[in-house]
Amino acid sequence: MHSQPPHPAPAHQYIDSETGEVLTEQLFGDPVIRFVYSELRERMPWMYRAVTASRMSHLLGMLNFETLLGARLSGQRRWLQNNRIDLAECVEPPHRLDTPRKVFERKIRYWETRPMPPGDAVIVSPADSRVLIGSLNDHCLFEIKNKFFEYEELLAADKPEWLETFRGGNIAIFRLTPEKYHYNHVPVSGTVLDAYDIPGRYHSCNPSAVILLVTPYSKNKRSVTILDTDVPGGTGVGRVAMIEVVALMIGDILQSYSAEGYDDPQPVTPGMFLKKGQPKSLFRPGSSTTVLLFEKGRMQFNPRLLFNQRHPWASSRFSRSFGKPLVETDVKVRSEIGAAWEKE
Secondary structure (H helix, E strand, O other): OOOOOOOOOOOOEEEEOOOOOEEEOOOOOHHHHHHHHHHHHHHOHHHHHHHOOHHHHHHHHHHHHOOHHHHHHHOHHHHHHHOOOOHHHEOOOHHHOOOHHHHHOOOEOHHHHOOOOOOOOEEEOOOOEEEEEEEOOOOOOOEOOOOOOOHHHHOOOOOHHHHHHHOOOEEEEEEEOOOOOOEEEOOOOEEEEEEEEEOOEOOOOOHHHHHHHOOHHHOEOEEEEEEEOOOOOOOOOOEEEEEEEOOOOOOEEEEOEOOOOOOOOEOOOOOOEEOOOOEEEEEEOOOEEEEEEEOOOOEEEOHHHHHHHOOOOOOOHHHHHHOOOOOEEEEOOOOEEEEEOOOO
16 A cells, blocks of 8 residues: 655744744755655665764765755755855855855854844854744743753763753754854853763754654754853853754764954863854754753843744744744844843
């Protein structure tokens, strides 16, 4: 008996943080992703495992992003226009960005084009991305554990100190789509307490894959940085975990912190002081995700993000599948997402 073709996927919409508009996302390779995480996963699990393994992910990334052939096949100029990529904000002149990989790994004049809000206690977005916020408290309306990740897996089971530190705290999930600027910036100022990598798969971060697989962010390869912000010059929001998660066709996470511009990039190691808003790492390339964890009672999110997440008529695949309001907001790197909790 032949299986029926999958029904057309519903739209996935988000809120533009600057205009408040409800926009529909053009999901990159959505039919293929839905096939891989439904038909292929069920009928040919060996091929499914191969597609989401490191070697195949690297190969797909090279074919799509590394070569001039990839640029021709992608129709790069039309793709840039359709996705509103502004090459004028880049450090390199546009004529040098002649392959998809160079576009994805572009450097921008963030000091001009992504101004940071004033205030030492402000927390900023680590990436140009679409964000969801929530709580790790099981009794909170915005609790989102066991939907996007398994908490015990996310930080690694052999890190009990950090698991206890962030238990019951707040979380923000930043989903980078393929057209986005792919540098991560530091969301808070503080001293690095720990930095480590966790091996894993290379699952897609497409909403369809997240829904069909469930908890991919704690299954994929990821890099974890723990920051102490209660230090001189720090943001004053306690300890913060920054988790950078690879995805399908992401070959690597290059740790490359720069205190000024993109100059003298350094690997992130314990004892370093990281300054808020500065480049920290680069995803190479594709779509990917960055997760922030905050200690309980130390910060509050921007109310606008909470309002957008509960938008009454925006159509979100996450909301429909998980049974609670989960409408993403499109934010710019270095824009405000929250601040230290104001004590009475």
